[in-house]
Amino acid sequence: MCSARRDGEPTLAPLSSRAASYSGVFTLLPLLSGEGKGHHGEILRAATRLAESGKINPFVDSRRFDLTSVAQAHLLVETRQARGKVVIDIAH
Secondary structure, rough: OOOOOOOOOOEEEHHHOOOOOOOHHHHHHHHHHHHHHHHHHHHHHHHHHHHHHOOOOOEEEEEEEHHHHHHHHHHHHHOOOOOOOEEOOOOO
16 A cells, blocks of 8 residues: 655555565556556567567466466465466466
8 A cells, every 4th residue: 555755745665665566556557547658658668679589587387277276376376385477377
C-alpha cells in the first residue's frame, strides 16, 4: 500500500520495507489511466529489443502447469520451492 510523504506526494517506501513488489503499480497504473502511455510504450519497446537480442534471460522454473494444476503452482511459489518464474499455460 502507498502512503503519503509530508509534502502530500505518494511514496512506495512501505512496500520496500516488506520486500513487496512495485511492478504492479508501475505496470498497471499507466495502462489503466492512460497517463504516460507514450513513455510506457518506449519502455516496452526497449525491453523488447533487449529480449530479442538475448540480453534478458528470465529464470523460469522447469515445471509447467495448466489450469487443473494451479493449486500446485501456487504452493510452489508460496513455499518458495519454485526456481524462478512459474508458468501456467491457459490455452492449448
